[in-house]
Amino acid sequence: MVSVAESVRFGVLGTLRAEVEGRPAHLGGPRQRAVLAMLLIARGRNVSAERILADVWEDSRPPSMTTLHGYVADLRRALEPERASGAPARLLVREGAGYALRAAPAMVDAERFTDLAARGRRALEDGEPDHAADLLGQALALWRGPAYAEVAEAAFAVPDATRLEELRAAVREDRLAAVVAAGRHVAAVGELEALVSEQPLRERGWELLALALYRSGRQAEALAALRRVRRRLADELGVEPGPGLRDLEAAVLAQDPRLLPPPARPGSALPGPTRPGPGRSPRVAESSPPSGNLPFALSGFVGRRTDLAAVAGLLEEHRLVTLTGPGGVGKTRLALEVARARAHDDTRDGVSGSADGPWLVELGALRAPELLAATVATALGLPATSSAEQLAAVLAGRDALIVLDNCEHLLTPVATLVHTLLTRCGAVRILGTSREALGLTGEVVYEVPPLDAATDAADLFLSRAAAGVPGWTTGPDDRDTITALCAGLDGIPLAIELAAAQCRTLSVEQIAGALEDRFTLLVGGPAGRPDRHRTLLDTIAWSDDLLLPDERLLFHRLGVLGGGFDLETAAAVGGITPVLPPLSALVRKSLVTAEPGTAPRRYRMLETVRQYALAALSPQELEETRARHRAWALARAESVERHLRGPQGAVLLDGLSRDQPEFRAAFSSALAAGDGAYALRLGGALFWFWFRMGHVAEGLAWLSEAFAAAPEAGPAVRARARFAVMALLYLAGQPARSHEVARTAVEEAREAGDPVTEAGATAYGAYTGVLAGAPIDVTALTGRAVEIARHTAQTWLEAETLMVRGMALRALGDLPAADAAFQEAIAAAHASGHDWAADGAAWCDMKTASDRGDGARALAVAGDLLAAMDRYGDISFWLVTVHSTARALALTGRAEEAAVLMGAVEAIGARAGVSPALMDPLDGPREAAAVRAALTPQEYERHAARGRELSREETSRLVRALVPGRRSR
Known part of the structure; x- marks a missing residue:
């Protein structure tokens, strides 16, 4: 008899479809198909x-439960046409108050x-490009159109459809990298060329195109492609382009031999030699003193050596340089x-190059x-x-540097x-400052970065505090506090100077606190500053006032975000469609920073800017925005969670x-709103x-608050959260409590009809019961x-329960x-x-192997x-494995x-909240004792101290040097 798994195939990479024994199944109308899509997701x-x-009928009033039962019955008949009347369904099954689709991964094209x-x-990473190209070509051949085409706009489908489309884009790049x-x-x-035309903002495609052109003997076209993407970004x-594109451009210009076949891996950063900028043309010395109107500096310039050199170099090569930020x-x-x-x-070189100037024009x-021209x-x-035109006629033939300061409010x-001056006056150079680039051809934009908190920023604070408070000195711990203070101020010089001025009345600790x-603290800038720089609030309000309505609305709403974000997040939280135009404007106007080299592109806001944006929301708008943020966070977490135990697990863990x-912000706002469920x-x-990355204490704390706030939560929600508590208690080295919680999770999972949670809680509950000595x-x-x-x-799930059974x-x-259970687990896991x-x-x-004294095999x-x-990046499993490795090393005479490894595990585990000795009470203490027994107490402590x-x-x-692996995966 052919099993259901062998006879049914589902397709979601395009229009939704199902095949039963190779023949298309009739899936009904749009709503019925949406029900099937939701169960597949x-x-x-x-x-x-x-x-x-609620989700399938999100745009209208939901029908009666009878309608849903009818849809499910129709889908069952379509998917299991041979099932006898009255026989239990094997594929689309009823569980408690809901439904589940028992589709194995091989049955769904998205999983394949x-x-x-x-x-x-x-295969690509392992140096097998032909094999990689074949596998990736097979993957792309599964696509028939947009993922979940009929329901792609539905809220329940957006996260999974987005994930698949992003993976599809990465696979296209990987396949071409392999080719x-x-x-x-x-x-x-x-x-x-077709790829970069379709996806012009993904930098890896441009890198591959430039590399392919270069290897095809088309160096000029490779450079043209690199410059085209620079302009587009x-x-x-x-x-600016990310480091991969910048380094590739330098390598192409230098004709770096590493670009030739056999190549380094496509897309990798290629360090190219630094090209000296062209020197200035020889000029006739003049005896007249330099002209210009630059004001004398009233305070010392602190740090920024790299920025000074970079901007000076750009000004040598280009006639228009704009500093943004x-x-x-x-x-x-x-x-x-x-x-x-x-x-x-x-003046020192005796040349006239910029002897006419520099001239400062203050436009604020x-x-x-x-x-403007008259000014x-x-x-x-x-x-x-x-x-x-009149100004250009006067300046024609003059070799001048003009500094245009604060252009953003008069951008057009x-x-x-500037366009008129540069096209009519060939020797004029412009150095502008603006929170937004001018957008002219030939303009080079230099984004001025914040100061490094530990070096230049701290030095600036110390310098300004000492200047403002005669006799001011730092205490023994002030430097660390100042570094943290400067980091909290985002390394913004104005904020740091305003904070330093408060040393007249407050201690460093009080300022940091x-x-x-x-915005109340950082006021009262020195007299003589422009009004917009007298307080931190005024500085950001100046930028806010220049925004268009949609830009301002999005800017304020993005304040609820706790960290970096992508375009999808901005759209979900901002509630503005389309979101790209206002977001691009915020990037141009230096209120949002785009992170070069990220794909898909990620963005961030400085903490000071974020706090301003958050404070600008009305109470009602704040709660509505936080509700959208919570909906996005939950959809993101649940969508990713379904795939964490598959081939994408490592990448998805990094994304989480x-x-x-954002998840922390969602927990905080939900609990503040009383939404414990x-x-x-x-x-x-x-x-x-949390389990994999060692966030044990954090996970337990959030879940404890959540259970206290949701005494009436349904069994399905309680069961999954209870299982999470059980797993984290196991990591925390509390097997008895973990066992008791697991028993409750099993009961709640049964009540909810949730066999996935029931299976996991039953297995782990049995193992923690063994550790706790429970009679089971x-x-x-x-x-x-x-x-x-x-x-x-x-x-x-089968693999994991078999593994736990073996343990x-x-x-x-x-x-x-x-051993038999472990072998079954390995097969299912693979x-x-x-x-x-x-x-x-x-x-x-x-x-x-170590128990048997076979240290070599264990290693x-x-x-x-x-x-x-x-x-x-797993931390908990990594810690216990290094702990076990230390015992194996001791067995082989390398005590x-x-x-050293024991000391490292002790210190890193303490920071992560994971103790191998507590988490693994059967073997952990024996492993530690075996290492200690191989050395005197003094020797052990000396080497362990190095590890800490x-x-x-x-x-x-160190582990790689001591224990080289034989394979990579």
Whole structure:
């Protein structure tokens, strides 16, 4: 008999479709198809009937429950046409108050695509480009159109559709990278040109196109492509290319031999030699003193050596350089220092190059655009003129540097004037400062960065405080406090100077403690400053006042975000469609910063700017924006959680780490609003992330608050959150409490009809019961867990429950049965891409080898495990594996190195809240004792102290040197 898994195939990479034994199945109308899509997105998990009705009918009044039952019955008949009347459904099943679709990963084209994408990427990384191109081509061939085409705009489908489309874009790039790496660069050019035309803001495609052109003997076209993307990024996003594009351009110009086949991996950064800028043309010395109107500096210029050199170099090569950045970042001061240095160099060298000037034109107070030409003329000591053409006629033939300060509020008239001057006056150079670039051809934009908190920013604070408070000195701990204070002020020089001025009345600690109310604290700038720089609030309000209505609305709403964000997040939280135009404007106007080299592009706001934006929202608008933010955060977490145990797991964990500030903000706002059920649901979705990355204390704290705030939450929500508490208590080394919580989670999961949670809680509850010495039938419980997992058709769950069964049997001393469970777990893990479960089984194999005194075998297994773990960033599993590795090293006579690792694990684990000795009470204490026994107490402490100074990265490098892995995955 053919199984359901063999006879049914689902397609979501295009219009939704299903095939039964190779023939299309009739899936009904749009609503019925949307129900099926929602169940497919759930990946085997139970979805309550209420949620299906609410999400599928989000744009209208939901129908009766009878309508949904009818849709499900129709889908069952279409998907299992041979099922006898009255026989239980095997594929679309009823569970408690909801439904689940028991579709194994191989039955869904999106899962096959994800698997092929991961395998293709590994082949590319392993230097097998032909194999990689074949696998990635197979992956792309599965697509028939946009993911979930009929329901792609529905809120329940957007996160998964977006994830798949982003992965599809990355796979296209990976396949073309493989084609180029295989030496077929000529054939790749056409496809790459089409790719960058479709996705012009993804930098990797441009890198590959330039590389393919260069290898095809088309160097000039390669450079043209690189310059084309530079202009595109500047025009549309206001950013410079990322380091990959910049380094590739330098390598092409230098004709770096590493660009030739056989190449380095496509897209990698290629360090090119620094090209000296062209020197100035020889000029006739003049005896007349330099002219100009630059004011003398009233205070010392602190730091920014790199910025001074960079801007001076740009001004040598280009006639229009604009310094951009948020208010208070130091654009004006940097421009003046560059101009002074240039005038000083001209005088010292006896050349006339910029002897006519530099001239400073201050535009901040100018409100009448028609007076712009006259203002510039007056500043240059010329008769007032009424037009740009008249001014250009006067300046023709003069070799002058003009500094136009604060152009942002007169952007169009300033751009018109500058264009006229540069096209009519060939020796005039313009150095502008503006919170937004002028947007002219030939303009080079330099974004002035904040100061580094630990160096230049702290030095600036000390300098200004000492100048303002005679006899002021720092205390023994002030430097660290000042560094933290400057970091809290985003390294913005204006904010730092305003804070330093408060040293007249407050201590450094008091100033640092008052940053939550920074706009009240940072006032009273020195007399003589423009009004917009007298307080921190005025500085940002100046930029806010220049925004258009949609830009201002989005700017204020983005204040609820706790960290960096992407375009999808901005759209969801901002509630503005389309979101790209106002977001691009905020980037151009230096209120939002785009992070170069990120794909998809990510953005961030300085903390000071974010607090201003947040404070600008009315109470009602603030709550509405936070509600949108919570909806986005939950959709993001639940969408990602379904794929964390598959081939994409490592990449998705990195993404969750990046978005962690948003989840924290969502928890805080939900609990403040009394929505404990939301917090439980979010915690249930994030627990695997917390578990893997070692966020034990944080996860337990949020879940504790959530349970207290949601006494009436439904069993399905409680069960998943309870399972999360159980798992985190296990990591925290509390097996007895973990076991008790697991028993409750099993009961709640049964009540909710949630077999996935029931299987996991049953398995882990049995293992923690063994650790706690509870009187339970371990064999029966773990066997039941595996059986439930198999009925869910979730292969990753089967792998994990088998792994836990093996761990429990090993703890009982039944090594043959444990080994059999581990082998089954490894097979299931490899089938589903759940490498963590396979690694868990291998870790137990490693410990068993050490029990038998076979340290060499234990180290061989450890090398493979740790090499894999370094790629996906797991902290808890990494710690216990390094701990076990230390014992194996001691067994092979390398006790000193073992003690170093023990010290590192102790220190890193303390910071992460994970203790291998507590988490692994059967083996952890024995491992620690074995290392201590191999050395005297003094020797052990000496070497362990060295380890306590190591970071995780340093420890990983040491482990790789001691225990080289044999394979990579």
